[in-house]
Structures are given as C-alpha cells and as structure tokens.
Amino acid sequence: MRMALVLLVAALVVLACVASSVQVSKAQGQYANGLLPAVPVPADNPQTDCKIRLGAQLYFEKRLSSDGTISCASCHRPDKAWADIGPVSEGVSHQKGGRNSPSIIDSAYVVPQFWDGRALHLEKQAVGPVQNPIEMDLTVAELEFRLNHIPGYVAQFQEVFGSRPSIDLMAKAIASFERTVVTGDSPYDEYIQGDRSAMSEAAMRGMHLFSGKGHCNVCHSGPAFSDSRFHNLGVGYANGKFKDVGRFNVTKDPKDMGAFLTQRLRNVALTPPYLHDGSEQTIEGVIDLYNRGGIPNPKLDPTMVPLNLTEREKSDLVEFMKALTGPYPIMEAPPLPNPELTAQKLAEMMKGVAK
C-alpha cells in the first residue's frame, strides 16, 4: 500500500512536469499571445504590388505637407523601427504634437488606429495627419490638387485604381504599404514554435510573468500583443485633471476619460520613448509605472493594481520585451515622381488656379 502511494506521488510529479513541458505554440485562451497570423486585408482594398509601391512613395512624400517638410516617414521613421525618437514629433513649421508617434510595425493587426482610436482602419488613419494643422497641414482640396498636378502620380493612380488621385485612394495606397511593414520571427516566435534555446532563461521567466504576476497580457493580448482596447493608466493626470483626455475626445463617454489604446509590443525595445505622451524613456520606467499600479485617478483602469514585482522580475520582463524583437523591413525613400514640382510650386499653382 505504501509503495502504491509513493508511486502515486511520483506519478503526480511526472504528470505535472509533462504538463509544464507541453509546448505553448498552440496559444490557448482568450488572452493568449502566439504567432502572428497572415495580415488581415480588407476586401475593398486588396494588396497589389503596384499599389504597395505607390503607397511607399506616398508614405515618403513630403509634398503632402503644406511646406513640403513632413511626410509620414518623418515621424514614423524606417530607420527608427518606424517610430520617432522624441517624446512627441515635430510637424510643419516645427510645431510639436501632443502625443508620441507610435511605430507602424504591425499596425495592420490592430483596429482602431491612433492613441484615441478615432480611425477604425489604416485607410481612415492615413487621411488624418495630412489634414492635421500641426502635422502636415493640408486641406483635402490642396492635397488632391497637388496629387493631380504631379503627372507621375496621376499615371500611377490611373494604373492602380483606374482613377485620378483622391485623398481616399491615397489612403488606400498608404494603408496597403503599411500592411507590408510587419515583423515576426522574433526569439519569442521561435520559442513558441519549439526552439527552447531561442530565449534566455530570464526572458522565459519574463514570459511567464507576462501572463501571470506582471498582469501584462490582460491588455497586451493576442499575437500583436494588443487587445485593441483603451485603458487608463493615469499617465498625464495631475492636480485633478488629465492633460490629455484621450479616448474621451472620441466617445464623449466619461468612463473613457484619460484612456488610450493598448500599444503593440513586438519590437517595443526598439521604439523608445513610451506611453502616449512619450514620457517614459525606458521599458524599465514603464514597468515601474505598472508595478506601482499606475497613477491613481478617478478613471484608473480596474485591472491596474500594484504588482509587487522584485527587481529581478522587472528585469526578466524587460528581457522578454527584448525577445519580442524580430526583423522588419528597412528601406530608403523610393524615387518620387516629378521632384521638380516642389511643394511651394504646387502651392503657387493652386493659388494661380484659384485666381
């Protein structure tokens, strides 16, 4: 009888070890992460090579700003993991925006777009900055005039869409291009596909903390590590006020006050600074913020609680963040059509037409 009990205890241990050694590649559970699936593509904007090429040109096109100094790539820089280096970016006339420019890597996987989610899809997102007076500062009329007076673009739009340039078609082309800026094949991806040596011990501990004591994947869930939802961490709250009301601007719902979109985490180690206002320079700083339970405020997300992480645990989480770094497209600005037609010339042409 005693032998049977010893065997039972041994069996329990073996089964537990087997259970823990099962690969997690079949990420299970509503909040699990896992491998990135194929990029979702809307039915009304299929990916084509020529459209992606056009989108790339438009992405780097500074003539889409009023003074010809700013393009999408100015704030979402390919050489900086498609993000920017400052807390906030500079727009036309060196004006500063209020929010950090996030990387566009994997933006195809998340809806809605912008920190406050005011655009549902990439196609809607791409029309925002060009019209923003702080960013690119063009009216729709100005933008469409310019595109329609650059012969190279007129021809390409005709080829891609069978139509003359418009702001919506421009957005479709840029969105198609952005859908190619994706990552994957990070040490984490290799690990969950079975390569146990792909991540360090610290990163593995961090991965365990990520879905446990660190409470990270309550919000950073799914393959792109974002739940596409809005959460209030208290960032920017002081003296009883939110410096930026975030999602509330869109919904006017008081519960959304100070809430911002959960950011994707793949390649996050490459894209400091962090948070919607770029106020944290390091991942360690962000983890400290979470470890404190955020910044108390009346709308603090109910999932925010102090975490009691040890220094080693915080360090392990950072290592896991680094293990989410994978290759991504790096490119130079492509040749743009009719460079002799500068923004100033196009603006003057439009004035002339108006007269």
Place this chain on the structure above:
Amino acid sequence: MSSLRRLLLVLTLAAAVTIWPSRSEAMPAFARKYGFNCGMCHSTWPRLNDFGQKYRMNGYQIPGDEAREKTILELGGSPLAMRTKAGYTSDSFSPEGAESETNQFQVNGLDVLAGGVLGFNKSFFLAYLPQIEGGSGVEPQTGEVEQASVVFSRLRSTWLNGRIGRFEAAYLPFSRLRSMTLSPYEIYSFNGSPDLSALGTRGSYNPFSLADTADGIEISGWGRCPWQYALGIANGSRGNNQDDSPSDIYLRGAYIFGQGFGQTAGQRLGATVYFGRARALVLGTRHSFRRLGLDANLNRGPYNIELQLIQGRDSGAFNVFNPGERYKFSGGFVQLNRFAEESAAFLRYDWVNTPSADNHDISRITVGWRQHLDHPLMLQLEYSHRKVDEGAGPGSDLTENFAAARLDWAF
C-alpha cells in the same frame, strides 16, 4: 475495489481528460480560459492577490472586460478542474496516557472544481468534495457540495453584486478555503463544541462555525473609492435543520488605505458583525449568538500581516458548562507572510480565550513554507504546535504536534 484504487483511478482519469495536452494552472479552468498562469490571480496559490480578489468579487470576470467574457458554452475547453494533495504527515498528540501518533504517506482529499460565466454578468462556482472512505494512506473525506453559487455581477455597478447558493461568505476576511496553511484558523473553526479529535474543548454546544461555507444570499460592492461592503442572509449553521428558515444576518465593511485592493497591496482595515440563530445540540431549539470581528491586512513590499480579532457570544442555551449563562469567548490570529518570487513563508499564531469558568484556552503556532515546483504543483512544508489548556497543572494540557510535507496539485 479499495478506496485507494478508486482514488488512483479517479486521479488518473482526471489527469488524462483534463490536463492533456494543455497547460493548466491555479484554478485551472479559469487559467485555461484566458491563457493566464497562476500568478495572475494568486500571490501564492491558493491565496489570491489584488487582481484575483477583484476577479472573484466581479463574478469571475476580468474587471472592465465583462462584455468580452466567453460563457462556458462558448469555451472550447472544460470548466472542470481538480485539486489534490499528497505527502508525508506526522501528527502526534499528548498528554501521556492519551498519546497517539500518526506517521504516514497520505493522499489528502480531492476537490472537484468548476466555475465560469453563464451569461453577461452571470457566473457560477462549484466545489464538490467526493466522499472518500479513507484508510491506510488515504485521508477520509466527507462527501459534500462545499460551494455551489451563482453570482450576479454589477446589478447596478460594481457597488451592487449578488451571490446566491452555498459559498464562502464575505464575513471571512481571510479565506479559509484559500489559506496557505494546512492548519486551520482556530477562531474560525471554534464553536466550543466537543472536538471530534483528541483535542477537545468544552463549554458551548453551538454548532455554528465561521469556517463553514454559508447557504444564503449575499450582496456586496466595491468601487474606486476605498470602501468595500457585504451584506448577507444565511442559514449559517450546519446544525440547523434544512427546513429552518435562514435567520442569520451579517454585515462587513472594509476600508483600504493606499493604492491597491487590500489583498496584496494597500492597507485594509475591516469590521464584521454576524447575528445568528442555531439549534442547540442539547435542547434542540434555536437560540441566538453573535460574532464581532475586526481585521487588518497590511502590506509592505514582500511582507504581509494578517490580523483577525473576533469576539463571540452565545446564548446561555448553548452553554452546557455553565447553563443559562452566556458563553463568551474571544480570539484571533496574526500571520506574517513573506512572498518571494516562487515561494512564500508564513508564521502564524492563533489563540482562543474561553470563559474563565471554562478555561480551555487554545493556542497554536504554525510555521511553514510554500514553494512552486512548477506552476500546477506546489510543495508545502509546515509545522504546527497546538495546545489546549486543561487547567489541571503541568503536563495535563492537550497538545498536538503536526508536521507535513505535501505536494499540492491543481489540474
């Protein structure tokens, strides 16, 4: 088939059906549902952390994410989970002449657990303890439905939630069922009635015990401001007949200082009152009793202190030691926990002071350590010394020395 073989069969089948091939942790049905591991809800399971406590109070739904919760019918996996313990136990009793000793490998019970969401803001939790006959190496277990409750969350807001059925009521600020220690909280178990073990106390024959799960209805609330409350009506005494109307009422309030939910962060102070009626075992009629409690749960870094003070007063009808006179007792416990990354150490002192005419005071000191071996599996080492004052001079006190090394496994 012997009870041990039956248990082995149940464990093997359960393991095959439930864990293979998915990884499972903590209350594994919940962990599987979300893809979380035990640290999400437990500081050292089964003890809940702040998030876990919020999750439980929110009807087993992620706070703020209720609309996305999948019901048990929408889930691919099973809402079932099990928990069992096995290990070596040494338990010795004195005084001389009444000594007994147990030293053996034991399988210590099996819990069948289920929980999940039934619909929007409606959920359930079930804990069934199958009857285990017991025998050599197998601790007997009385078959019972330990918990079976339905939770209606956010009836208005987080300030109004309802729970109906059999559940561990909010009048226990420190969960008995999710305690890290194997040794019971003496004051929660104390009812003055003769203890069926060798270590008896005498005085009151009130069958009510705070440690029992309650049958009844509870409403509770919590919000961003640091107050929590719970109000319940229960047929709280297992000594009552089933057709006795629920007549117990309890109220609990707690206030949290600092950031956190008062479980693993923030400082929680609470007070509880419980007024009940129970059937006196001798007279067979129902008589009143009350419990008043104060508690504190204090956190600083990896350290946590749990403090519970309870004063009890039973009708004289329960007092067989001194019939007609109210039976008054007091007691509590103070527990120091230190949480590390994968383990926790604890030290607790329990005490119960009985009336001077009774004078069978109880004290217990417990020390132990709980270590994650892997996340569905914990190792627990615990030593506990219990003493019941017999008031008959040196060497007459009833003492127990309990030591155990157990594996605790949820799957």
